[in-house]
Amino acid sequence: MHQILAKQALGPEIDEFQVEAPRVAQAAVPGQFVVVRLHDRGERVPLTLADWDAAAGTVTLVVQAVGKTTREMHERYDVGDGVLDVVGPLGEPSVLVHEGTVLCVAGGVGIAPMYPIARALKQEGVRVIGILGARSEDLLFWVDRMREVCDELVLTTDDGSVGRKALVTEPLAELLGAREVAHVWAVGPAVMMKFCSATCSKAGVPVTVSLNPIMVDGTGMCGACRAEVGDRVRFACVDGPEFPGDQVNWELLIARLAAYKEEERCALDRYRRMVREAAS
Amino acid sequence: MIRETQVAMREQSAASRVRNFDEVPLGYTDEEAREEAARCLQCKKAPCVQGCPVEVDIPAFIGQTERGDFAAAAATIKRTNNLPAICGRVCPQETQCQGVCTLAKKFEPCGIGRLERFVADWEREHGAQAVEPPPSTGLRVAVVGAGPAGLTCAADLRMMGHEVTVFEALHEPGGVLMYGIPEFRLPKDVVNYEVDGLRRLGVDIALNMVVGKTITVDTLLSEGYGAVFVGSGAGLPRFLGIEGETLIGVYSANEFLTRVNLMRAWQFPEYDTPVKLGRHVAVVGGGNVAMDAARTALRLGAEHVSILYRRTRQEMPARVEEVHHAEEEGVDMQFLVNPVQLHGNDGVLAEAECLRMELGPPDDSGRRRPVPIEGSEFLLDVDTLIVAVGNQAHPLVPRTTSGLNVTRWGTLEADDDGVTTRKGVFAGGDIVTGAATVISAMGAGKKAAAAIHRHLAGG
Ligand SMILES: Cc1cc2nc3c(=O)[nH]c(=O)nc-3n(C[C@H](O)[C@H](O)[C@H](O)COP(=O)(O)OP(=O)(O)OC[C@H]3O[C@@H](n4cnc5c(N)ncnc54)[C@H](O)[C@@H]3O)c2cc1C
Ligand SMILES: Cc1cc2nc3c(=O)[nH]c(=O)nc-3n(C[C@H](O)[C@H](O)[C@H](O)COP(=O)(O)OP(=O)(O)OC[C@H]3O[C@@H](n4cnc5c(N)ncnc54)[C@H](O)[C@@H]3O)c2cc1C
Ligand code: SF4
Ligand code: SF4
Ligand code: FES
Numbered sequence: 001m002h003q004i005l006a007k008q009a010l011g012p013e014i015d016e017f018q019v020e021a022p023r024v025a026q027a028a029v030p031g032q033f034v035v036v037r038l039h040d041r042g043e044r045v046p047l048t049l050a051d052w053d054a055a056a057g058t059v060t061l062v063v064q065a066v067g068k069t070t071r072e073m074h075e076r077y078d079v080g081d082g083v084l085d086v087v088g089p090l091g092e093p094s095v096l097v098h099e100g101t102v103l104c105v106a107g108g109v110g111i112a113p114m115y116p117i118a119r120a121l122k123q124e125g126v127r128v129i130g131i132l133g134a135r136s137e138d139l140l141f142w143v144d145r146m147r148e149v150c151d152e153l154v155l156t157t158d159d160g161s162v163g164r165k166a167l168v169t170e171p172l173a174e175l176l177g178a179r180e181v182a183h184v185w186a187v188g189p190a191v192m193m194k195f196c197s198a199t200c201s202k203a204g205v206p207v208t209v210s211l212n213p214i215m216v217d218g219t220g221m222c223g224a225c226r227a228e229v230g231d232r233v234r235f236a237c238v239d240g241p242e243f244p245g246d247q248v249n250w251e252l253l254i255a256r257l258a259a260y261k262e263e264e265r266c267a268l269d270r271y272r273r274m275v276r277e278a279a280s
Numbered sequence: 281m282i283r284e285t286q287v288a289m290r291e292q293s294a295a296s297r298v299r300n301f302d303e304v305p306l307g308y309t310d311e312e313a314r315e316e317a318a319r320c321l322q323c324k325k326a327p328c329v330q331g332c333p334v335e336v337d338i339p340a341f342i343g344q345t346e347r348g349d350f351a352a353a354a355a356t357i358k359r360t361n362n363l364p365a366i367c368g369r370v371c372p373q374e375t376q377c378q379g380v381c382t383l384a385k386k387f388e389p390c391g392i393g394r395l396e397r398f399v400a401d402w403e404r405e406h407g408a409q410a411v412e413p414p415p416s417t418g419l420r421v422a423v424v425g426a427g428p429a430g431l432t433c434a435a436d437l438r439m440m441g442h443e444v445t446v447f448e449a450l451h452e453p454g455g456v457l458m459y460g461i462p463e464f465r466l467p468k469d470v471v472n473y474e475v476d477g478l479r480r481l482g483v484d485i486a487l488n489m490v491v492g493k494t495i496t497v498d499t500l501l502s503e504g505y506g507a508v509f510v511g512s513g514a515g516l517p518r519f520l521g522i523e524g525e526t527l528i529g530v531y532s533a534n535e536f537l538t539r540v541n542l543m544r545a546w547q548f549p550e551y552d553t554p555v556k557l558g559r560h561v562a563v564v565g566g567g568n569v570a571m572d573a574a575r576t577a578l579r580l581g582a583e584h585v586s587i588l589y590r591r592t593r594q595e596m597p598a599r600v601e602e603v604h605h606a607e608e609e610g611v612d613m614q615f616l617v618n619p620v621q622l623h624g625n626d627g628v629l630a631e632a633e634c635l636r637m638e639l640g641p642p643d644d645s646g647r648r649r650p651v652p653i654e655g656s657e658f659l660l661d662v663d664t665l666i667v668a669v670g671n672q673a674h675p676l677v678p679r680t681t682s683g684l685n686v687t688r689w690g691t692l693e694a695d696d697d698g699v700t701t702r703k704g705v706f707a708g709g710d711i712v713t714g715a716a717t718v719i720s721a722m723g724a725g726k727k728a729a730a731a732i733h734r735h736l737a738g739g
């Protein structure tokens with residue numbers, strides 16, 4: 001059992017959790033994730049390590065409520081509660097670059113996984129420019145933390161409630177045109193990573209993305225997470241999750257993410273019914 | 281006069297069992313067990329014992345069973361086999377102990393597996409006698425993987441007095457017994473009970489520990505473990521490498537079975553993990569894994585399940601009993617058929633393009649090689665395709681441990697005693713042999729335990 005030591009709302013349906021997981025905290029490096037199972041009927045869901053503290057033995061997870069499990073975490077898991085399983089750190093570490101200017105483009109809840117990467121790049125002595133985008137101001141979080149590890153920071157929102165009223169690809173394209181950029185990281189929703197990758201390809205700048213396909217075990221034994229990267233089938237959980245964005249078959253990734261739509265709706269409806277019944 | 285045939289075991293009828301996940305064979309009654317036990321000739325140089333990789337004292341336990349002393353029979357088996365209820369159910373007895381049974385020369389062999397199952401079940405129902413492990417030697421051993429190889433190695437080392445921690449990547453111990461072999465063939469309660477037996481002995485099982493990620497073998501050795509046994513299995517699924525294999529609706533057998541068994545998707549939505557199954561299911565392969573996948577698909581409600589195998593019935597690696605059960609339940613066997621391309625609609629599997637095959641001359645394995653018949657392409661309507669063409673050694677531990685030699689098949693190099701190329705590191709089971717059997721993995725775990733004991737004694 002892994003105790004939740006802190007929980008903080010970062011946005012309407014986005015929470016930051018501090019969870020006890022000493023072994024994971026000791027071994028974690030940027031780019032990796034954990035698989036979490038809330039209870040003995042729970043699904044195994046992958047969540048990126050947004051931060052960790054080896055001395056305190058804790059990991060930080062930032063979770064957006066999108067379906068049954070993440071909603072359950074949002075509504076029913078609080079400080080003092082235990083999470084049954086936290087497995088990791090899983091996946092390959094980010095392959096960092098060591099000089100020049102790097103753009104770190106994060107969309108929505110992708111800001112959380114981007115933070116440790118940007119921090120590590122900064123420690124390498126790289127000039128880090130962050131571009132953070134969200135639909136609106138209330139969905140933007142960790143701006144201060146990102147500012148600490150970025151030399152420059154650009155904010156965008158779809159509705160213009162804060163920063164530029166634009167998609168992240170706009171400042172990305174401008175910066176790629178104006179500066180000498182060594183490498184780009186893009187982390188966020190699949191569609192956002194797809195367009196960022198296209199923008200980078202056009203500018204001839206290498207781009208790394210973090211894929212988020214559906215996973216089961218997260219240790220390479222099932223193949224649920226397979227993605228096509230440069231004509232090869234790769235298992236995102238053990239070969240990735242980071243891959244060169246220009247080589248990813250995005251249509252496939254996006255289609256596979258929707259494979260369980262009906263079942264996910266069924267699980268969520270059932271969960272909502274249970275919550276309602278428990279309340280009445 | 282000796283009975284020529286085995287006492288039959290009652291089983292659920294095919295019609296009722298395809299609608300549930302309950303176990304198919306129902307086990308012997310006390311009388312049936314004693315009647316079957318009476319068939320044993322009590323051979324002096326019992327060949328059956330040599331046929332068993334863990335050398336169960338078969339004539340002794342069968343004699344005790346015949347006399348009705350089931351508790352003693354259980355104790356006899358447990359001396360060399362810590363997982364008898366599992367072995368009694370899934371060992372390929374026809375090629376192991378029963379294959380060399382003296383009775384088999386003229387009649388049906390003695391039903392050793394069925395009797396072993398009976399005795400183990402009897403003990404579970406009546407409460408096991410507590411076994412006292414010897415006092416601790418203070419020496420610690422780490423075991424990687426809680427499959428049959430790791431569990432057996434751990435139990436033996438514990439009985440030699442060593443302190444053992446098993447590190448398991450998944451959230452439940454058992455390996456393939458838990459995530460691969462379905463409930464209707466090996467109830468998970470049975471596995472849990474036998475694993476709990478090890479815990480009662482004082483074996484520590486640390487779950488959710490991915491060795492190579494959470495902790496490495498090198499760290500274990502430097503953290504005070506005197507030896508490490510690697511039993512991480514052959515968990516890497518092989519795909520066909522044909523176009524369309526990433527379509528939605530295409531599963532590896534591992535994914536399909538893991539969702540259903542380990543994650544209990546057959547009880548979705550009471551359990552959170554779903555499995556998506558179409559009406560027309562094709563399973564590619566001809567081994568036990570393919571049979572398990574096909575029979576599972578039927579139970580989940582598929583209308584039509586076929587097995588596509590590129591050779592013929594004679595070459596099928598699956599146990600005869602499994603093929604028989606699958607056919608009884610309505611699985612449609614299609615021999616000499618091989619899928620070559622998968623077609624989809626909007627990213628979802630719709631058709632499998634297959635070729636008909638014929639058997640050519642024998643290949644390296646001695647089996648006749650299937651060769652495609654030119655121009656024999658045909659389309660099969662399928663919305664789910666499960667690839668069950670074998671698993672390879674899991675690469676994580678070999679890849680993250682220094683000094684371990686790997687063969688060209690990705691398996692770990694180790695001798696008969698499990699000694700690897702790295703001092704203090706031993707290995708056995710599927711990670712060394714490639715996908716094999718529960719009992720051979722257990723045999724390897726046993727030999728390695730003895731070798732580790734010698735290693736620890738020698739310092
Ligand atoms: C490597 C990796 C890192 C991730 N990091 C984070 C993170 O830091 N924060 C965060 O909020 N989310 C993260 N995700 C996504 C997160 O795993 C899913 O949102 C979560 O599994 C949804 O589960 P659910 O039951 O709440 O929703 P469901 O209703 O089951 O699904 C909602 C959506 O999530 C996706 N999804 C469902 N099950 C899985 C699964 N087992 N694995 C992956 N995706 C799934 C589906 O495509 C679906 O569109 C990550 C995913 C991966 C693969
Ligand atoms: C569907 C199916 C049906 C089968 N049916 C039969 C049958 O009827 N009869 C029979 O005799 N055999 C059968 N087999 C084969 C048999 O199950 C295997 O040969 C046997 O389980 C091998 O045992 P093992 O201990 O070597 O490995 P496994 O059972 O594979 O166990 C390995 C364990 O190690 C864990 N592990 C892997 N990597 C790591 C890591 N890095 N860190 C920590 N833990 C790790 C895995 O999670 C797993 O729990 C079947 C196999 C399958 C897949
Ligand atoms: S363990 Fe398996 S091989 Fe050995 S006696 Fe029992 S059934 Fe036969
Ligand atoms: S070989 Fe057969 S008959 Fe002889 S002791 Fe063994 S089980 Fe009994
Ligand atoms: S999630 Fe199973 S192999 Fe990647």
